Amino acid sequence: MRLLPFDYAVRNLGRSAARLLLSVLGSALVVVLVIAAAAFVRGMSGSLNISGSANNIILLGAGSEESVERSEVEASTPGLLEASVSGVRARAGVSYVSPQVHVMLPVQTSSQQTKERQALIRGVTPEALLVHDMVRITEGRLPRPGSDEIMLGRMVGTSLGVPESDLAVGGTIVIDGRPWKVCGRFAAPGTVMEGEVWAPLLDVMAATKRATISCVVLTIDPALTDVGEIEVFTKMRPDLELVAMTELAYYGRLAGFFGPIKVVAWVTAALIALGGLFGGLNTMYAAFASRVRELGALQSLGFRRAAIVVSLVQESLLATTVGGLLACAVAVLFLDGLAVRFSMGAFGLVVDAPVVGVGLCAGLGLGLFGALPPAVRCLRLSIPEALKSF
Amino acid sequence: MALIECRSLTKAYKRGSGTITPLHELDLDVESGDFLALMGPSGSGKTTLLNLIAGIDRPTGGELCIDGADIATLSRSRLADWRSENIGYIFQLYNLVPVLTAYENVELPLLLHRMPGRERHERVRTALRLVGIADRHDHYPRQLSGGQEQRVAIARAIVTDPRIIVADEPTGDLDAESATAIMQLLTRLNRELNKTLIMVTHDAKCAGYARRALHLEKGRLVEPGRIGSEAEQEAAA
Structure with missing residues (x-):
């Protein structure tokens, strides 16, 4: 034709x-x-x-696999894990074991004092930077325990719907009626962590009056162990009421949600x-x-x-x-x-x-x-x- | 054997509950090199006959053989190929493609034929020269007068060197001077290039350029015969 x-x-x-x-x-x-x-x-x-890593294992309270916020894990669990599980990565004697508290709390900023928005607060120890290696502090520093300091993700402004000027390092935001000083900003490109507020673990536990943590994230050396071995540990210690899964699997479930x-x-x-x-x-x-x-x-x-x-x-x-x-x-x-x-x-x-x-x-x-x-x-x-x- | 043979050629179509028969059992032979004018009142069937011969419409009865081929039996795509090889169609309203130049309009039918670009170019130049419009080759239809547009349309009709040229009131939209020029051009095509020409016209003066004229009424031929050729009179003068 x-x-x-x-x-x-x-x-x-x-x-x-x-x-x-x-x-x-x-x-x-x-x-x-x-x-x-x-x-x-x-x-x-x-x-x-992206938020999940294949080498990161997240241990949650049994029955809370769908939501880390509902999970409760004994505060002593990270120490037990560190002592009992082989194959956990370590550097300079510091194990890649990060106890964490995840909690949604109302947040007010200087320009929106009458309007509260919910933000995910993650209570962390410095080991969080080891297990979440995509997190980079872009401004300021990691918050010090006992100082009511926080570090904000790059997208917290968008998440809260407030101007960036409200979140500047050195400023203050109110979380659940208590003022916290912004001491740093961080980026974790493409992950959900960029919309989070990070604070010292003990400060968050004190502020939320909880004695338990939400989860433990640990980084394994894939040559030495795998998630199966961690699962064996959780079954050998039923008193801890833990479930283990890779971060990838956890965020995969969330994606399904x-x-x-x-x-x-x-x-x-x-x-x-x-x-x-x-x-x-x-x-x-x-x-x-x-x-x-x-x-x-x-x-x-x-x-x-x-x-x-x-x-x-x-x-x-x-x-x-x-x-x-x-x-x-x-x-x-x-x-x-x-x-x-x-x-x-x-x-x-x-x-x-x-x-x-x-x-x-x-x-x-x-x-x-x-x-x-x-x-x-x-x-x-x-x-x-x-x-x-x- | 005649170039065009129509036997009991009939065209009928339904409109509402009735049937209209614009062409009724028509018998006609057209020899190669003939110049035939089809005349008759509106609705007499002359354009229908022209369209059937041009292969753009299909008869509902009878036979239509052109150069020995029964074109009524050809498939739609084969008929399209047959038209591109055998028919040059000249319309009353020129029907040039407005977004193409005169040159490109004339070139259009050649794109249906496999040939080197150089040969295509030569053919287009020759056709444009023949109709006296070579100097306007790069003009768009909107930049041409009606007479010039019709010349381009004639060039487009002859550029593939078809055996048969059909023209549906080719001067119907032109002033008298342009109409005369176009008729003289068509006469040249018939006389000098031996093209078989079939033309529908209402104008007796235009029909006078043909070798013969046929009159149709209500789908039937009523008065076949030769008429005194105006072209011959001009030639004699």
Whole structure:
């Protein structure tokens, strides 16, 4: 089959500047929204997946596997683990064993004294920096026990919905009615920890009047041991009422918990795309219907209907591809890394190659399925009928 | 054997509860090199006959053989190929593609044929020269007058060197001066290039350029015969 020149499709785009603008901007808008949905899902999944390490084992109170906040572990457990479990990494005599308290507490800042927001407070010891090696102190220092000091993650501002000026090092924020001094900021790119407030373990235990910790995170040397051995330990000590799992498995379970939110995001994106498709159908039908006589003339010259459909689809694809590329540029420049608040804290939208691919595919789908029905409909007329139309 | 043979050629279609028969059991032979004018009132079936011969419509009855091939039996895609090889169509309203230049419009039918770019270029230049519009090759249709547009359309119709050229009221949208020029051009194509020309017209003056004219009424031929050729009169003068 001999096709019409590609130039014909390109030049047809210039017939109506308004229609071209409508097609390009319409498809760009749809693609931006689809990319936003994909970036949201990818950012959420990514933050949960990255947050866990395969070599980190998290020990929780039995029955609290779904939520570390509900977990209760005896405060003496970290010492027992350190003494009983072989294969735990150590450096300079310090074992990679990090007892932690995870608790959601209301937070007030200087600009929002009447409005409280919940934030995840993680009570930690310095060993937390050993087991969570992606955490980097970007400003200030680790809080000192007994000083009511805290260290804030990079996305706490987004998580709380407060300006960064409220969270500056040296400032004070109120947690559950008690003032805490900000002594440092940290980053842990792509993880949920960036939306957390870290404080000394004992201070958090005192402030929350609890004698137990939430969990123990330890880093194993995979050459020496594995999660199976830790599980054996938990079974040999049923009095401790512990369950062990890798951090990856723990955050994997959390990711499953947020599955419905991802589905809602995809459904919203699909509905937007469907709306865009109907808009595209209308625009392309108007564009093609005004050319029915010309299409009839092309057929009378000997061009097959399929060749004309290909040309019309090329035209539509060109417009939506331009719109799609525009949308990708906007997404990379303005959406990538944009912080989003959710119940676990905050995460950044991720606009990476697969997300851009999803956006471009949405744009191409819009171009293809937005042009095919109008093209087929306009070519359904017989050639004599088409030649008579105006 | 005639180049075009119509036997009991019928075209009927349903409209509402009734059937309309624009062409009714028509018999017609057209020899190679003929220049035939089809005349008749509106709705007499002349454009329907032209469209059937051009292969852009299908008969519902009878036979239509062109150069020995029964084109009514060809599939839609084969018919499209046949049109590109055998038919040059000239429309009343030119039907040039507005986003293409005169050159590109004329080149369009050649894209359906495999040939080197150089040969295609030569053919387009020759066709444009033949219709006297070579100097406007880079103009878009909107930059041309009606007469010039029709010249480009004629160049497009002849560029593939088809055996048959069909023209549906080729001067219907032109002023008298342009119409005369176009008719003289069509006459040249018939006389000098031996193209078989079938033209629908309402204008007796235009029909006078043809070698013969046929009158249709209600889908039937009513008055076949030769008429005095205006072109011959011009030639004699």
